[in-house]
Amino acid sequence: MNEAPGRREPADATAVRPPMRDALVGAAFQLFLERGYEETTVDDIVALAGVGRRSFFRYFPSKEDVVFPDHERCLADMTAFLEEEADVQDPVQRVCDAARLVLRMYAENPTFSVQRYRLTKKVPGLRAYELSVVWRYERALAEYLRRRPAGARADTLRADVVAAAVVAAHNNALRSWLRSDGTKDAEAAVDQALGYVQSTFGSAPAEPARTEAEDVVVVVSRRGAPMWRVVQEIESAFARD
Amino acid sequence: MNEAPGRREPADATAVRPPMRDALVGAAFQLFLERGYEETTVDDIVALAGVGRRSFFRYFPSKEDVVFPDHERCLADMTAFLEEEADVQDPVQRVCDAARLVLRMYAENPTFSVQRYRLTKKVPGLRAYELSVVWRYERALAEYLRRRPAGARADTLRADVVAAAVVAAHNNALRSWLRSDGTKDAEAAVDQALGYVQSTFGSAPAEPARTEAEDVVVVVSRRGAPMWRVVQEIESAFARD
DNA sequence: TGTGGCAGGGAACTGAGTTCCCTGTTCGAT
DNA sequence: ATCGAACAGGGAACTCAGTTCCCTGCCACA
Numbered sequence: 001m002n003e004a005p006g007r008r009e010p011a012d013a014t015a016v017r018p019p020m021r022d023a024l025v026g027a028a029f030q031l032f033l034e035r036g037y038e039e040t041t042v043d044d045i046v047a048l049a050g051v052g053r054r055s056f057f058r059y060f061p062s063k064e065d066v067v068f069p070d071h072e073r074c075l076a077d078m079t080a081f082l083e084e085e086a087d088v089q090d091p092v093q094r095v096c097d098a099a100r101l102v103l104r105m106y107a108e109n110p111t112f113s114v115q116r117y118r119l120t121k122k123v124p125g126l127r128a129y130e131l132s133v134v135w136r137y138e139r140a141l142a143e144y145l146r147r148r149p150a151g152a153r154a155d156t157l158r159a160d161v162v163a164a165a166v167v168a169a170h171n172n173a174l175r176s177w178l179r180s181d182g183t184k185d186a187e188a189a190v191d192q193a194l195g196y197v198q199s200t201f202g203s204a205p206a207e208p209a210r211t212e213a214e215d216v217v218v219v220v221s222r223r224g225a226p227m228w229r230v231v232q233e234i235e236s237a238f239a240r241d
Numbered sequence: 242m243n244e245a246p247g248r249r250e251p252a253d254a255t256a257v258r259p260p261m262r263d264a265l266v267g268a269a270f271q272l273f274l275e276r277g278y279e280e281t282t283v284d285d286i287v288a289l290a291g292v293g294r295r296s297f298f299r300y301f302p303s304k305e306d307v308v309f310p311d312h313e314r315c316l317a318d319m320t321a322f323l324e325e326e327a328d329v330q331d332p333v334q335r336v337c338d339a340a341r342l343v344l345r346m347y348a349e350n351p352t353f354s355v356q357r358y359r360l361t362k363k364v365p366g367l368r369a370y371e372l373s374v375v376w377r378y379e380r381a382l383a384e385y386l387r388r389r390p391a392g393a394r395a396d397t398l399r400a401d402v403v404a405a406a407v408v409a410a411h412n413n414a415l416r417s418w419l420r421s422d423g424t425k426d427a428e429a430a431v432d433q434a435l436g437y438v439q440s441t442f443g444s445a446p447a448e449p450a451r452t453e454a455e456d457v458v459v460v461v462s463r464r465g466a467p468m469w470r471v472v473q474e475i476e477s478a479f480a481r482d
Numbered sequence: 483t484g485t486g487g488c489a490g491g492g493a494a495c496t497g498a499g500t501t502c503c504c505t506g507t508t509c510g511a512t
Numbered sequence: 513a514t515c516g517a518a519c520a521g522g523g524a525a526c527t528c529a530g531t532t533c534c535c536t537g538c539c540a541c542a
Contacts (some may be wrong), residue, residue, distance in 0.1 A: 020521090041497060052522040057499065122375075131376050132369040157413050157434055161441075164409030166399045193398055200402075202443065261490090282528060293491040298530065 020061045021069070022047045022204045028066045033115060037067075037123045064129040067116060071133050078137065080218040082144040083194045092162060092202040096194040098169040102137060103190045106174060110182035117178040138167045160200045169193035262300045264290045269307045274356060278308075278364045287422070305370040308357060312374050315346045315470060319378060323385040331387045333403060333443040334381045337435040343378060344431045351423030358419040379408045391476040403442050410434035 027049040031040040042063055045084040046053045060066045078098050088094045106113045120126040145159035268290040272281040283304055287294045301307045325459050329335045347354045361367040386400035413432040 043500090054500095054523070055521055058521080061499090063498065127376075128369050128373040131372040132365075135368075135372050157410060157437055160409045160413045161438060163408045164405040165402045168405030169398060172398050172401045177504085196398055197402065283530090284528085295492070295531095296490055299490080302530090303530065 012060070018059070018209065020049075020051060020055065021168045023057060023060060025066055025069050029112075029115065032119060037119055037126065064126060067119060067126055068129065068133060070105060074102060074226075075133075075136055076142065077101055077212075079140050082140060088148070090198075090203045091145055092166075092198055095145060095166050096198060096202075098141060098144075099137075099166050100187075100190060103170065103174055103186055106178075107182075107186045109226065114178055114182050133169060134171070138163050141166060158201075162197075165197045165201065166194065259300070261290075261292060261296065263291070263379055265297060265300060266307055266310050270353075270356060270444060273308075273360055278360055278367065305367060308360060308367055309374060315343060316374075316377055316381065318342055318383050322355065323381060329389070331439075331444045332386055333407075333439055336404065336407050337439060337443075339382060339385075340378075340407050340435065341428075341431060344427055347419075348423075348427045355419055355423050358416075375408060375412070379404050379435060381408060399442075403438075406438045406442065407435065410438045435480065 003104045017207055024045060031048060035044075042056055043053060045066070046056050056066075060065050060069075064114070081098050081101060082094070086094075120130050141157045142156075142163035145162055146156055170190060170193065172185070173193040177186040177189050188235050264288060269281070269286045272285055272289060276285075284294060284296055286307070287297050290297075297307075301310075319342050322339050322342060323335070327335075361371050383397075383400045384402035386403055387397055411434065413433060414427070414434040418425050418427040418430050
């Protein structure tokens with residue numbers, strides 16, 4: 001099956017990235033698209049890529065992993081982003097920016113992302129895999145928020161809810177962009193979606209209305225809102241500067 | 242392994258439920274707990290239950306399903322609850338009540354739920370399965386909210402975010418209850434968690450507001466702030482629901 | 483007295499993932 | 513230069529989940 005045994009790639013420009021990994025991803029997607037995910041076996045993939053079956057599982061712990069080849073790196077980027085020491089005035093803002101990293105990864109490769117989206121929509125196993133990836137993103141955001149108490153209370157509840165809201169908003173925008181086959185503006189969609197979350201949970205206004213009036217604070221409480229919540233809003237509003 | 246071949250259960254009080262299914266769940270959990278999930282094969286389970294391997298997959302489409310034997314029924318209950326025609330004044334309230342159905346299922350069988358929690362915490366495959374179940378609950382809630390525009394805007398974004406927030410709050414309370422080995426009050430924990438979500442997104446008060454605060458409006462403005470800016474803040478605050 | 487479902491059982495197969503071991507290459511220490 | 517460790521890759525064989533096909537015995541109903 002090897003068309004030339006003992007071959008070595010002649011030091012291409014992109015030689016730093018393992019070429020075999022990319023070859024496997026390419027072969028896999030070619031077969032997935034023309035034949036379907038479940039109708040393609042790992043043996044088919046390695047045969048097309050011209051490598052051994054064992055090598056596939058060296059690069060990808062499971063068949064599903066070949067569909068999401070860059071999520072692991074993106075997750076590492078996100079945790080690094082959340083751990084770097086920056087003076088953060090609004091943790092919710094920070095978490096929204098972390099979510100934008102994920103969108104950026106998708107937007108880097110629109111056609112690939114759209115193809116993958118079509119696959120994950122059809123195959124339940126891939127959907128489950130994607131859910132577990134999203135869950136890890138959400139956990140990273142929630143852990144960050146637990147370390148940095150946002151409004152006043154530092155409980156885990158608010159952290160979990162905000163993280164879930166950020167992820168849901170991000171995914172809403174992402175899916176809408178994917179459904180448009182990558183034609184719409186992804187950044188704008190996710191900005192609008194995350195703006196909604198920030199206006200709900202953030203301590204700074206989403207659209208800051210950078211007019212000169214920064215010292216206006218308005219708190220409107222819904223009928224019967226508990227008093228601690230009103231106080232919290234006032235405190236966090238004053239804390240904005 | 243058959244203690245009496247060809248036996249037929251003598252019409253117990255609980256005979257309506259297929260007895261073989263319960264026997265499989267019992268055998269499975271016995272082995273999972275004493276030996277671990279991944280160290281237990283389906284053949285081990287059917288050998289202990291004294292049935293054929295084929296019968297296992299008749300009742301459970303996969304090995305993972307035996308760990309969550311009642312989620313399918315609970316999901317059906319939830320969709321039925323969301324479809325029944327009741328005059329709903331606050332859809333967020335309704336969705337929170339739907340989430341309480343799930344907690345009730347867990348609370349019906351505390352020891353079983355705690356055992357399962359320990360399993361899912363350890364085994365990544367089970368965690369992934371649970372995520373896909375939770376995702377289906379979340380989708381059911383979001384679809385309901387999309388059909389019933391809550392505040393003013395009927396877009397999908399708010400529906401997705403609220404559904405995610407409800408699920409996150411529910412899971413936060415549920416996990417805290419499970420970590421307490423089922424000793425704490427599950428209902429109280431989930432009430433408090435969902436109350437937070439309702440106070441954020443709902444149109445009706447979460448805790449009926451024993452304070453006298455009806456329509457609390459606090460305006461803090463520095464002397465000389467332009468009036469249009471104050472009005473703008475009030476309008477955007479009102480637009481939040 | 484068939485006879486047609488139907489619950490259950492069992493053998494055999496596919497395919498994912500793992501284990502064990504082999505081969506060749508590279509690179510560093512002596 | 514030579515040896516050897518480390519390592520990338522290959523391949524056979526194994527385990528186990530899940531499926532397919534077909535068999536058996538039982539009950540209901542005509």
